[in-house]
Amino acid sequence: MVYSHNILLVLALSLALLHLSHTQDQEPGNNPDDYVNAHSCIRKVLELPPLTWDAELAKVAQAYADKRKDCQMVHSDRCGENMASGPLLNGSYAVQMWVDQRREYDYDANKCKEKMCGGYTQVVWKESQRVGCGRSQCDDGSSWMVVCNYDPPGNIVGQKPY
Numbered sequence: 001m002v003y004s005h006n007i008l009l010v011l012a013l014s015l016a017l018l019h020l021s022h023t024q025d026q027e028p029g030n031n032p033d034d035y036v037n038a039h040s041c042i043r044k045v046l047e048l049p050p051l052t053w054d055a056e057l058a059k060v061a062q063a064y065a066d067k068r069k070d071c072q073m074v075h076s077d078r079c080g081e082n083m084a085s086g087p088l089l090n091g092s093y094a095v096q097m098w099v100d101q102r103r104e105y106d107y108d109a110n111k112c113k114e115k116m117c118g119g120y121t122q123v124v125w126k127e128s129q130r131v132g133c134g135r136s137q138c139d140d141g142s143s144w145m146v147v148c149n150y151d152p153p154g155n156i157v158g159q160k161p162y
């Protein structure tokens with residue numbers, strides 16, 4: 001009797017762990033701290049308040065990353081959403097790609113120069129306080145889709161990020 005209870009306990013624990021490992025991407029470069037830290041440097045430089053991790057936003061981001069296993073850069077209808085995809089892409093590097101769009105952003109004119117810069121303006125959006133991200137492997141087997149959601153959402157048309 002005791003034995004079978006233990007087996008049930010072990011089974012329940014493994015199921016719980018399995019569930020955890022499925023809902024949270026634990027690979028290096030994809031943990032909440034990695035995502036938050038990747039935003040911290042540029043936000044410090046610009047004297048913007050830091051972002052904090054939000055588990056609910058992360059859930060939404062993960063769900064959309066899972067839906068975009070075709071790796072198409074198509075946004076959901078949600079505001080305050082950054083996306084990146086690429087071979088072997090990890091979370092910290094995805095955020096770094098958005099930060100690197102800085103060179104495409106013309107602050108005085110508040111617009112992008114030649115290429116996209118919306119990832120950057122969301123990263124440095126002053127009013128955004130929380131971030132949550134998710135990552136999913138695409139159907140091609142080598143690429144990954146990274147999605148971050150921000151709250152309050154940034155990139156409000158007609159407003160500057162800071």
Ligand SMILES: *[C@@H]1O[C@H](CO)[C@@H](O)[C@H](O)[C@H]1NC(C)=O
Nearest residue numbers: 028029030088089090092093
């Ligand atoms: C994330 O990806 C970048 C670019 O491929 C790589 O340089 C970096 O080492 C990766 N980070 C981790 C923690 O794996």
